[in-house]
Amino acid sequence: MGYTPSASRLERERDRTLSKRRSTSIAIISTIVFGLVVGFVLSRSSGIKAVGQSFFSPHYFAISIRPVLGGIWLNFRVMIITEILVLIFGTLIALARTSRSPVLYPLRLIATAYTDLFRGAPLLLILYLVGFGIPGLNFSWIPSSAIVLGTAALTLTYTAYVGEVLRAGIEAVSPTQTMAARALGLTQWQTARFVVFPQAFRKVIPPLLNDLVSLQKDSGLISVLGAIDAIRSAEIVKAQYYNFTPYIVAGVAFILLTIPLTRFTDWITKRQDLARVQRGQW
Amino acid sequence: MKKSQDDLLVINNLRKSFNNDLVLDDVSLTLKEHEVKVLIGASGSGKSTLLRCINLLERIDDGQLLLAGEDIASEKIDRDRIRSQIGTVFQSFNLFPHLTVIKNIALAPVQVHGWSKEEAMQKAMDLLERFGLKEKANQYPDLLSGGQQQRVAILRAIISKPKVLLLDEVTSALDPILIGEVLSLISELKAEGMTMMIATHEMGFAYKVADELMFLHKGVIAESGKPEKLLAKPKSKELKEFLKSLHDAGRL
Numbered sequence: 362m363g364y365t366p367s368a369s370r371l372e373r374e375r376d377r378t379l380s381k382r383r384s385t386s387i388a389i390i391s392t393i394v395f396g397l398v399v400g401f402v403l404s405r406s407s408g409i410k411a412v413g414q415s416f417f418s419p420h421y422f423a424i425s426i427r428p429v430l431g432g433i434w435l436n437f438r439v440m441i442i443t444e445i446l447v448l449i450f451g452t453l454i455a456l457a458r459t460s461r462s463p464v465l466y467p468l469r470l471i472a473t474a475y476t477d478l479f480r481g482a483p484l485l486l487i488l489y490l491v492g493f494g495i496p497g498l499n500f501s502w503i504p505s506s507a508i509v510l511g512t513a514a515l516t517l518t519y520t521a522y523v524g525e526v527l528r529a530g531i532e533a534v535s536p537t538q539t540m541a542a543r544a545l546g547l548t549q550w551q552t553a554r555f556v557v558f559p560q561a562f563r564k565v566i567p568p569l570l571n572d573l574v575s576l577q578k579d580s581g582l583i584s585v586l587g588a589i590d591a592i593r594s595a596e597i598v599k600a601q602y603y604n605f606t607p608y609i610v611a612g613v614a615f616i617l618l619t620i621p622l623t624r625f626t627d628w629i630t631k632r633q634d635l636a637r638v639q640r641g642q643w
Numbered sequence: 644m645k646k647s648q649d650d651l652l653v654i655n656n657l658r659k660s661f662n663n664d665l666v667l668d669d670v671s672l673t674l675k676e677h678e679v680k681v682l683i684g685a686s687g688s689g690k691s692t693l694l695r696c697i698n699l700l701e702r703i704d705d706g707q708l709l710l711a712g713e714d715i716a717s718e719k720i721d722r723d724r725i726r727s728q729i730g731t732v733f734q735s736f737n738l739f740p741h742l743t744v745i746k747n748i749a750l751a752p753v754q755v756h757g758w759s760k761e762e763a764m765q766k767a768m769d770l771l772e773r774f775g776l777k778e779k780a781n782q783y784p785d786l787l788s789g790g791q792q793q794r795v796a797i798l799r800a801i802i803s804k805p806k807v808l809l810l811d812e813v814t815s816a817l818d819p820i821l822i823g824e825v826l827s828l829i830s831e832l833k834a835e836g837m838t839m840m841i842a843t844h845e846m847g848f849a850y851k852v853a854d855e856l857m858f859l860h861k862g863v864i865a866e867s868g869k870p871e872k873l874l875a876k877p878k879s880k881e882l883k884e885f886l887k888s889l890h891d892a893g894r895l
Binding site: 540 | 698700723724726727728729731733735737738739740741750751754755756799800
C-alpha cells in the first residue's frame with residue numbers, strides 16, 4: 362500500500378516551485394538594476410577620481426595600516442574595560458531605580474537624576490567636561506591620562522543607557538514571580554538575586570548587546586582628548602600626507618571589531634526566538 | 644478566645660478591605676493540626692484574599708492571626724520567617740521559568756532553610772520520584788503540561804515541611820483531564836496528615852477532601868460544617884443559591 366501524492370498536492374508543489382523561481386529572478390534583476398543606477402550616477406561625477414584618491418588610495422592604506430592597528434589595540438582595551446564597568450554600574454543604577462524601599466529614596470532620586478543627565482547630554486560634551494574639566498581642578502590624586510578620563514566619560518554616559526535597559530528588564534518580570542518567591546520565604550534581596558535578575562537579564566540581552574556595540578564604536582571619540590587611539594593615529598598620518606585614507610582604515614578596523622559582537626547579538630536573539638516558539642509562547 | 648494544644652492556625656475577627664471595599668468581614672476560624680478546611684464561594688467572595696492574608700502577602704486591617712500560638716500579624720514579626728513556614732500554591736503555578744524543575748524545588752530549601760545543596764537536590768529528587776515526575780527533573784517548566792507544572796509547584800511548597808499548606812484555586816487554570824492528577828496529589832498529602840486550607844471550585848473534590856467546608860459569601864463565612872451535611876442540607880439562602888448556580892452550570 363504505497364502512498365501516491367494526489368493531483369492537487371502535485372499542483373500545489375508545482376505552483377510553489379514556480380513562485381520561488383519568480384522571486385529569485387526578481388531579486389537578481391533588481392540587484393543588477395540597482396548596481397547600474399549607482400554606477401551611472403557615480404560616473405556622472407567629475408570628482409570621482411579625486412575622491413577615490415583621497416579616501417581609497419592603496420599607497421596611503423599601506424602607510425597607515427601599522428599606526429592605525431596600533432591605535433585600535435588601545436580602543437580594544439578601552440572597550441573591554443568600559444564594558445565591564447558599565448555592566449557593574451548599570452546594574453547598580455537599575456537596582457536603585459527599581460527599589461521600592463523608603464530608605465533608598467535618596468538613592469533613587471540620585472539615580473533618576475543621573476540617568477536623565479547622562480542619557481540626555483551629548484557624549485562629546487561629557488568627554489570635554491571630564492577630559493579637560495577634571496584635570497583643571499588640579500587635584501593631585503586624579504589621574505590626568507586621556508585614556509583613563511576618556512574611559513571614565515564613556516562609562517558615565519553608557520552606564521545611563523545600560524541602566525535603563527536593565528531596568529526595563531527588571532520591570533518586565535511578572536510581579537507574580539516576586540510573589541511566588543516571597544511566599545517561599547525568600548527575602549527581598551534573595552528574590553532579586555535568584556528570581557528577578559536572572560530573568561530580567563535574559564530578557565534584555567539583545568538591546569544590551571546593541572548598546573555595547575554602540576559603545577565600542579564610540580570608544581573612538583576618546584581621540585578628542587588626545588589619546589593615541591585608531592582615530593588619532595589616522596589623523597596623524599592624514600596631517601602628514603593630506604590624504605583621508607587612514608580614516609577609512611580606522612573605520613574598517615572598528616567595523617571588524619564590532620562585527621563579532623553584532624553577529625553574536627543576532628545569534629542570541631534568534632536562539633531566544635526559537636526557544637520561545639518551541640515553548641509555544643507565541 | 645479558645646485555644647488548645649493542637650490549634651495550628653487561629654484567626655479571630657479578621658477584617659480586610661481594599662480602598663473602602665470590605666473584602667473580609669469579621670472572619671474567624673480555627674485550623675487544627677492535620678485538619679483540611681476547604682473554602683468555597685463565588686469568585687470575589689474573599690477566598691483568595693483570606694489565603695493571602697494568612698501567608699502575609701496582604702496586611703490585615705483588623706483582627707488576629709496566630710500561627711502555632713505566635714501573633715503573625717504583628718508589625719514586629721519577621722515576615723520572611725513566617726512565610727517560610729507556610730506553603731503556598733497559586734492558581735497560575737508561578738514556577739520560575741529560568742530554573743529547571745528540580746532547581747525550582749530546591750531553591751528555597753538552600754536559600755531560606757539553609758540546607759546543603761546536595762541534601763536539597765536529593766530530597767527534591769526523592770519527591771519528584773515519588774510523584775512520578777522524575778524524568779522532568781532537569782527540564783524547564785515551560786515544557787511541562789499544566790498539571791505537571793502545578794504538581795511541581797505543590798512539591799516546591801511542601802519540600803521544607805511547612806506547618807500549613809495554602810492552595811489557592813490550584814486547578815482553575817487546568818484542563819479537566821489534568822485536574823485529576825493534581826487533586827490526587829493533594830489527597831495523598833491529606834493522607835499523610837498535611838494541614839491544609841484549600842480554596843476551590845471543584846465541589847466533588849471539596850466534598851472528598853474537606854474535614855470542614857466553609858462557604859464564604861461577600862467576605863463573611865456564611866455557613867460552615869461537615870461537607871456531607873453542608874452540601875446536602877444547606878441552611879442559608881446564599882449557600883442554596885450558590886449550590887443551585889453550580890448545579891445549573893453542570894458543576895455539581
